[in-house]
Amino acid sequence: MSRKSLIQRNNKRHKLENKYCCIRQSLKKEISKIYSKRKKWEINVRLQSLPRNSSRIRLHKRCFLTGRPRGNYRDFGLSGHILREMVHACLLPGATISSW
Structure with a gap:
């Protein structure tokens, strides 16, 4: 935070x-x-x-949830690590994350 x-x-x-x-x-x-x-x-x-x-x-620009000032995505208004957590939890429809 x-x-x-x-x-x-x-x-x-x-x-x-x-x-x-x-x-x-x-x-x-x-x-x-x-x-x-x-x-x-x-x-x-x-x-x-x-x-x-x-x-x-x-x-x-700050993250909508955490207020983090860096690494924000304009489309979602979230920082990178929060976005990644939400995609893994299937909270963002249509977004896929690569895993190998």
């Missing part, structure tokens, strides 16, 4: 990212349309005034 404080920190970042998503996208679109350096600078200052944790790049 991952530390609960790290999981809560990541959940907080998810909420901030959802809250400021539209604002961040609209500012980035404005920057791409404008040619004046002064206007771009002003928009960039507004973009930087948003909370740092509201950026999508700061999010970390």
